Amino acid sequence: VVERHQQRMAADYPHISSQLSTEALLADPTLELIVVNTPNDTHYDLSRQALLAGKHVLVEKPVATSVAQWHALTALARQQGRHLLAYQNRRWDTDFAAVRRVVESGQLGRLTEVHFRFDRFRPVLHTKIFKEDGRPGSGLLYDLGPHLLDQAISLFGKPLSFEKTTNSFRHGSQVTDCFTLQLRYPQGLNVWLSGSLLVADPGPAFVLHGTQGSYQKGRTDPQEVQLLAGLKPNDPAYGRERADQAGRLVLADPAGHNHVLPPVADVAAPATFMDLFDAVYQTIRHGQPYPIKDEEVEWQLEILA
Incomplete structure (x- = not known):
């Protein structure tokens, strides 16, 4: 987890690895999946950085602020051989x-x-x-x-x-x-x-x-x-x-x-929301189709734009 100012997570999760910057987090070779849960206008750039670092990405809604950004991210994910997954927990x-x-x-x-x-x-x-x-x-x-x-x-x-x-x-x-x-x-x-x-x-x-x-x-x-x-x-x-x-x-x-x-x-x-995380695991580990399809995210962004 990235905690730039106050490192509080260790109080509840003593075995957690806390970093001071996104760059340090992405440089950690032991991490396979990056969860992007930041202000909406940063989702595209942080997801892009994570994909370029060779990580799978689970990104909070809205996954991007335009259809063009989503197309760029999905193309990059295919190029990198990584999964780009939308966090739509309210489906559960x-x-x-x-x-x-x-x-x-x-x-x-x-x-x-x-x-x-x-x-x-x-x-x-x-x-x-x-x-x-x-x-x-x-x-x-x-x-x-x-x-x-x-x-x-x-x-x-x-x-x-x-x-x-x-x-x-x-x-x-x-x-x-x-x-x-x-x-x-x-x-x-x-x-x-x-x-x-x-x-x-x-x-x-x-x-x-x-x-x-x-x-x-x-x-x-x-x-x-x-x-x-x-x-x-x-x-x-x-x-x-x-x-x-x-x-x-x-x-x-x-x-x-x-x-x-x-x-x-x-x-x-x-x-429950845990079913979403189970789906993330099944997709990354076993190649199972992720419930939230890329085209569904695209349709959503077309309406939001």
């Missing part, structure tokens, strides 16, 4: 896993309308300047948009077309703090993705309507809160939602009467 959120189960069950019939929201209430500008100064990749669209886009693309694929609306409402804001994306798919399906920093009372995070029913669910994934509270991923409670957070599934019978039913149960262990 437990709430989104529940949405995926409902969609794949076919219970809703043909989907007609889908809404994914990611809202917060942060009316005051962030103290981290790089989040607010208008540099490439800053603002809510590039912060939360990649999560919502990856979830939508993983379920429905590349949209036929899209429209984008962005706004800045907070006093003194230089960046987007509210956005809506409308993705159009075959058979008339419309998918709306929205995010805002000015929602004090959030509604459901996921709302899906189909020809046979509807499903809605709150943003209930516990992993981020659990990790910040010190819970370890190997704890049996990690990633498990409460029973009352399963969401609301309403299906219509042939006579047109609505029935509230329990959503499709997760019979296995919950999907």
